[in-house]
Amino acid sequence: xxxxxxxxxxxxxxxxxxxxxxxxxxxxxxxxxxxxxxxxxxxxxxxxxxxxxxxxxxxxxxxxxxxxxxxxxxxxxxxxxxxxxxxxxxxxxxxxxxxxxxxxxxxxxxxxxxxxxxxxxxxxxxxxxxxxxxxxxxxxxxxxxxxxxxxxxxxxxxxxxxxxxxxxxxxxxxxxxxxxxxxxxxxxxxxxxxxxxxxxxxxxxxxxxxxxxxxxxxxxxxxxxxxxxxxxxxxxxxxxxxxxxxxxxxxxxxxxxxxxxxxxxxxxxxxxxxxxxxxxxxxxxxxxxxxxxxxxxxxxxxxxxxxxxxxxxxxxxxxxxxxxxxxxxxxxxxxxxxxxxxxxxxxxxxxxxxxxxxxxxxxxxxxxxxxxxxxxxxxxxxxxxxxxxxxxxxxxxxxxxxxxxxxxxxxxxxxxxxxxxxxxxxxxxxxxxxxxxxxxxxxxxxxxxxxxxxxxxxxxxxxxxxxxxxxxxxxxxxxxxxxxxxxxxxxxxxxxxxxxxxxxxxxxxxxxxxxxxxx
Numbered sequence: 001x002x003x004x005x006x007x008x009x010x011x012x013x014x015x016x017x018x019x020x021x022x023x024x025x026x027x028x029x030x031x032x033x034x035x036x037x038x039x040x041x042x043x044x045x046x047x048x049x050x051x052x053x054x055x056x057x058x059x060x061x062x063x064x065x066x067x068x069x070x071x072x073x074x075x076x077x078x079x080x081x082x083x084x085x086x087x088x089x090x091x092x093x094x095x096x097x098x099x100x101x102x103x104x105x106x107x108x109x110x111x112x113x114x115x116x117x118x119x120x121x122x123x124x125x126x127x128x129x130x131x132x133x134x135x136x137x138x139x140x141x142x143x144x145x146x147x148x149x150x151x152x153x154x155x156x157x158x159x160x161x162x163x164x165x166x167x168x169x170x171x172x173x174x175x176x177x178x179x180x181x182x183x184x185x186x187x188x189x190x191x192x193x194x195x196x197x198x199x200x201x202x203x204x205x206x207x208x209x210x211x212x213x214x215x216x217x218x219x220x221x222x223x224x225x226x227x228x229x230x231x232x233x234x235x236x237x238x239x240x241x242x243x244x245x246x247x248x249x250x251x252x253x254x255x256x257x258x259x260x261x262x263x264x265x266x267x268x269x270x271x272x273x274x275x276x277x278x279x280x281x282x283x284x285x286x287x288x289x290x291x292x293x294x295x296x297x298x299x300x301x302x303x304x305x306x307x308x309x310x311x312x313x314x315x316x317x318x319x320x321x322x323x324x325x326x327x328x329x330x331x332x333x334x335x336x337x338x339x340x341x342x343x344x345x346x347x348x349x350x351x352x353x354x355x356x357x358x359x360x361x362x363x364x365x366x367x368x369x370x371x372x373x374x375x376x377x378x379x380x381x382x383x384x385x386x387x388x389x390x391x392x393x394x395x396x397x398x399x400x401x402x403x404x405x406x407x408x409x410x411x412x413x414x415x416x417x418x419x420x421x422x423x424x425x426x427x428x429x430x431x432x433x434x435x436x437x438x439x440x441x442x443x444x445x446x447x448x449x450x451x452x453x454x455x456x457x458x459x460x461x462x463x464x465x466x467x468x469x470x471x472x473x474x475x476x477x478x479x480x481x482x483x484x485x486x487x488x489x490x491x492x493x494x495x496x497x498x499x500x501x502x503x504x505x506x507x508x509x510x511x512x513x514x515x516x517x518x519x
Contacts, residue, residue: 039078039090040219049074049096052124056151057372057380062096062127067134069099072127077220079148082204083212091201093213094152095145096123098130102138109223109250111140111506112214114147116232116256118207119372119385121151132492133229135499139507140227147237148213149205150385156201158194158384161377165324168371168383172329173419175314180400183423188430191391194384195432202433205385206392207440211241215248225250225448227506231489232256232461238450239442239469242477246447251506255453256489259465260442260472264394264428265406268421269413270462275421276414278339278459279303281486285342286349295352306335307416309356318360321368326360332420334366339459342486342493391428395435398425445474449511452478453498457486470514479511484519495519 049072051061062072074096081089100107113133115125122144133142146153159167167190174180195202214237218226227250230238235254242249262270283299296302310328317325324330338348344366351362368374372382403422410418428435444450450473454466463482470478483490483498490498497518504510 039080039086039216042078042220044075044077044095044220046073046075046097048072049123049127052121053152054378055155055157055381056094056121056124056146057382058374058376058378059124062124062130065098065127065130065134065137067137068101069137070101072096072098072130074123077145077213077217079213079216081154081200083209091148091154091204092152093145093148093154093217094121094123095143095217096126098127098137098142100137100139100141101134106139107141108139108507109141109225109227110143110218110221111136111227111229112217113142113144113229114231114234114237115144116230116234117150117382117386118147118233118237118389119150119382119387121146121380121382123151129492135503136229136506141221143217143221145213145217147205147210147385147389149201149388150381154201155381156194156205156384156388157197157381158190158387161379163193164371164373164379164383165377168330168367169324169327170329171314171327172332172423173314174423184400184426184429187426191387191428191430191432194388198384198388199432202388202392205389206436207237207240207389208244208436210237210389211244214241215245218248223250224248226252228252229506230254231491233258235452235461235469236260236440236442239444239473240440242444242447242450242473243441246444249444249447249450251448251509252450253453253491253502253506254450254466254469255491256458256461257452257454257466257469258461259468260440261468262465263438264390264396265398265402265425268425269406269410270464271460272410272413272418272421274459274462275336275339275417277462278457278486279306279335279414279416281457282339282345282348285345293349295349295356303416305356306352309352310416318355318358320360320364324364326355326364326367329420330367331355331360331363332417333370334363336417336459337366337370340488387427387431391431391435392433393436393440394428395438397428397431397435399429400426442469442472443474444477447473447477449479449505450477451481451502451505451512453481453483453490453502455483455485455487455490455493457484458488460488479514481512482515482517484517490518 064070077093080086126144236258283302286293313328320326338344372380410422452470454463470480501512
């Protein structure tokens with residue numbers, strides 16, 4: 001799947017909002033090992049949640065939710081470091097929970113969320129969006145977690161804040177041999193630092209490992225089946241879980257769906273098209289407003305001005321957030337971040353208008369949010385974990401010759417994002433751990449129905465992926481619903497039709513008709 005410089009775009013929208021908004025193949029079945037049984041019998045010690053760690057993104061401890069049971073509590077789950085050696089060392093996985101608010105007799109169980117990334121902290125993200133899931137909390141304990149390698153769960157560590165500032169400022173779209181050598185050297189150094197600082201955990205952060213953690217979590221929480229809400233990369237994790245444990249699937253929703261049939265290259269190319277579509281839609285929306293569009297006279301003019309601006313930044317960066325400058329890479333990253341949600345389009349307009357006057361502050365804030373950088377200059381481990389999980393999952397390793405060969409196709413897909421995403425494919429070159437497969441196996445014959453929601457305007461997980469996920473899950477398992485909207489994901493848009501379908505299934509077990517369309 002795609003990777004803009006240093007960070008794959010495939011699933012970070014909800015996670016990075018938490019940063020942005022305050023500022024503006026193991027086999028199927030069950031395991032029989034004694035250690036596995038002992039771990040399944042562990043009791044979780046739920047306590048008041050501490051303030052998030054630096055690796056989780058920092059900030060204050062979570063505020064209570066309105067209504068009964070609105071206090072957040074946190075616990076630590078022990079899981080095997082190596083699921084192929086369940087009697088060996090263990091790691092700690094960080095969990096967060098808010099109890100169901102409705103009568104105890106109506107409680108269905110725990111509803112476990114994964115918000116994507118990969119690399120996003122569920123322990124910090126769920127409280128930030130907890131009120132949006134208030135209806136679901138009437139019958140479920142809301143639960144999320146930091147997957148292994150993330151946040152407080154044996155976090156992957158690569159570089160310090162100063163090194164990351166330099167790494168993420170490099171030119172991600174090299175124009176000559178010198179720039180290409182610098183890009184590849186920076187990537188090699190980053191990957192070597194990951195190996196040096198995180199050698200113990202790197203072989204054990206594959207999605208199959210996280211899926212087995214999910215099943216242990218389900219059992220320790222006391223649920224016979226896993227009730228699950230996966231968003232973006234969380235849909236891939238959910239699909240892998242369904243493949244490994246089809247008989248344990250309960251009520252599950254996949255929103256902003258990753259295409260499980262694609263290689264990393266195909267995923268990157270699909271995202272180039274997806275972000276170009278989102279940019280086209282943004283430009284059309286801007287000029288259709290009753291007031292004059294501040295960044296162009298027509299949709300094409302909006303895009304042409306952005307292209308000229310980025311070209312100029314390649315050789316003449318402008319002031320960003322002191323002492324850093326807004327480079328072409330940072331601006332492209334910031335524009336991509338703003339296209340994740342229609343709610344962010346106004347930030348993009350403001351950021352472009354400001355940048356055209358020589359001030360790159362807003363676009364740099366957007367870029368920082370994509371990369372997990374806080375206002376005080378500290379990075380979460382989002383970039384490190386994202387790279388580690390994707391490189392452990394994806395078998396292909398792409399070199400500069402592969403990029404050069406595919407550049408025409410990427411440029412045709414998007415004049416703005418094509419090269420950026422093409423060169424991002426080199427992010428796993430020289431990675432210490434071999435990738436597991438060309439693409440995940442999500443076939444889940446016999447599993448309960450899974451509601452699969454695709455958004456026609458989704459830039460990061462293009463709409464076609466939902467149909468392919470539904471087909472790959474298998475007949476009678478994947479139930480596709482289409483949302484004709486904008487942005488990454490559907491439930492969070494507030495669309496009544498989508499939310500009614502999700503509530504009907506998760507709360508009452510009513511599976512919507514396959515092919516339902518919401519607009």
